[in-house]
Amino acid sequence: MDQTLIEQLNQWHEEDEHQRIVDSLLAIPEEEREYEVVSRMARAYNNLGLYEEALNQFEKISEAGQHDPLWHYRVGFALYHLKRYEDAAQAFSTSDKLEAGDQHTELWLKWSLQKAEKQQRQERRMATRREAAMESRGSGAEEVPFSNMSLVDFWDDSEYARNSYLSEPPTDELITSIEEELGYKLPSSYILLMKQQNGGIPRNTCFLTEEPTSWAEDHIAITGILGIGREKRYSLCGDLGSRFMIEEWGYPDIGVVICDCPSAGHDVVMLDYRACGRDGEPEVIHIDQEDDYEITFLAENFEAFISGLVSEEEFDTSEEDKEADLYKVAQGEFSPLLGELCGQVTEVENIEQKIRSICTQIVEEKGHFSFHADELSYLMYDVQFWLYTKSYPDSSRERYLAIYEKMIAFGGEFGQCGYAPGWITEWLDRRMHEVRIVEEDGRLRFTDQFAVEVVKQLREA
Structure with a gap:
């Protein structure tokens, strides 16, 4: 590759002008694109977030790249961001074997292995939940939600909560209408809580996690619980409700956003219907937009989530x-x-x-x-x-x-x-x-x- 072009590509890379790199290299006839050209183009696609296209380019030079630690590193980078964590770990591991001791490679390998393990646990849990959901269909009456928990002092009263979250208790007609708009049947425990108070800020706003999130090493925090309605900003179908967060903020369309968080939109708590179907009993999960919409399991159901909320004072570090x-x-x-x-x-x-x-x-x-x-x-x-x-x-x-x-x-x-x-x-x-x-x-x-x-x-x- 021409040295002048190399210097220009390096400058664009430092200036985050990755599209200019792609455009420049695409101008080279395909039959004249040598290994370095394709490798740099694929790296630029990675930096643009176009990971599938990056993998397509890496595939074109895969034979020549087998002994290049940088090729495996960049392939691993693309696979990681496509959430193919096991494959990413394999790529980073190969890169590390070819060039041991690189701190960046070792760090990405560590992250990939952690994510792969978490992904496997999630898949096993969902498979178990699907099986349990199939077995429980048509089997007897459900227990009354919160029968073992007092809700007398659950809510924190404030002007902000009243203005932003709290609506009148929902009628059965409103509940049906909201469920039809969202496309999911709401859990009976959530409906019961909303009939007691329709949205608001609980006194206890933290929930323990087994894994770190963007919020903390051992817990997540919520700002409030969305009520059933459309009028309040923080209600299920309000201006900042579930559909807004999915359609405007890019959260996965796998359920219902049920709680907002202190990050002002950069993480949320959702009801997850992937394992149970749209009419089943959803799990509760945390989704972290800052970490490529990383999903962290919280509780088996909404009642367990509410029962597990604790005071933020327990985490004052x-x-x-x-x-x-x-x-x-x-x-x-x-x-x-x-x-x-x-x-x-x-x-x-x-x-x-x-x-x-x-x-x-x-x-x-x-x-x-x-x-x-x-x-x-x-x-x-x-x-x-x-x-x-x-x-x-x-x-x-x-x-x-x-x-x-x-x-x-x-x-x-x-x-x-x-x-x-x-x-x-x-x-x-x-x-x-x-x-x-x-x-x-x-x-x-x-x-x-x-x-x-x-x-x-x-x-x-």
Whole structure:
């Protein structure tokens, strides 16, 4: 492949311009696409989320790729995101055997094995549930729901709950209408609870899990329980109800969203009808949009879920989390990019220690390691911008916003495991409005005066 093209492809890859990579390589006649061309094209499809197309491309060079650890790694990446976890584990395992010791490969292999095991448990459980559902059809009367549980103090009364969740008790006609709209028969235990109070926020909002989720290592949290109706925003057929979450947020159409969560849409609790059919007794599951709609089993039925809710006070780990973050900012290894940028600094002695000192103050004040819109966070936004543009003075707004996460946000040991892009654009817009950052010929930089101020603050940290 032409060296000029290779350099251009590398630049586009760094700038997340993956469609440009695909378009450029597709312009090469198919009969002239050598191994490296097809491999790079498949990688770009992976980065675009087009995993099936990526696998199609990898298949074209499969024979030549058998002894290439990178080929197996990229195939594993595609298979993982297609939820073919056993196949992904095999691909990563082969990559690891061909080139042992690569941390990324080992991590993806670990995740694939964990997901594969979880997937197998889920399939076994669903098979058992299907068999039990077949055997129980037509077999006697059901027990009265919640006969062993008092619901007297179940709900938490608040103006927000009344305004957003609570409706009048549902009539039988309304229940039938909602079931027809959703396409599922609602559990008798849910209907009984809604006739006692139709939607709201329970006093206990946490549920223990055997596996970690995006919320916590050992539990999930809910914000409220959706009622039977259409009028309230958080009701089954309301503006932010079950159909909205499935049709607009992309949640799988396997049942009914029954609870919203504190993540504001990024995870939900659902009734899962896959094993029992649309008229059966559904399981309760947690679905995590942030983890590619990962499904975690919660309870065998709605009554068991309600009975298992516990207080959030049982999971108060704020002090432990603060201590862990204090250790992280004091001892955690910098990301490769942040380490490289700090290595170029001559204006400030012990620059790494200065950064750790500022971040320690942030953790002490907030109790956790994150940047928002406060004074110290803005200082760290300034420091990162100064460091990066000092080494890469040709940076545009787009390039800087794309590279930002590789310094601290997703910085490995010395990292935050995430960030809200809106905070960064808000800081950047504010600095430009203040004329502390200026744009010249598409390149961003601090004014000389403000750069001096940032250096002064760093020295005094």
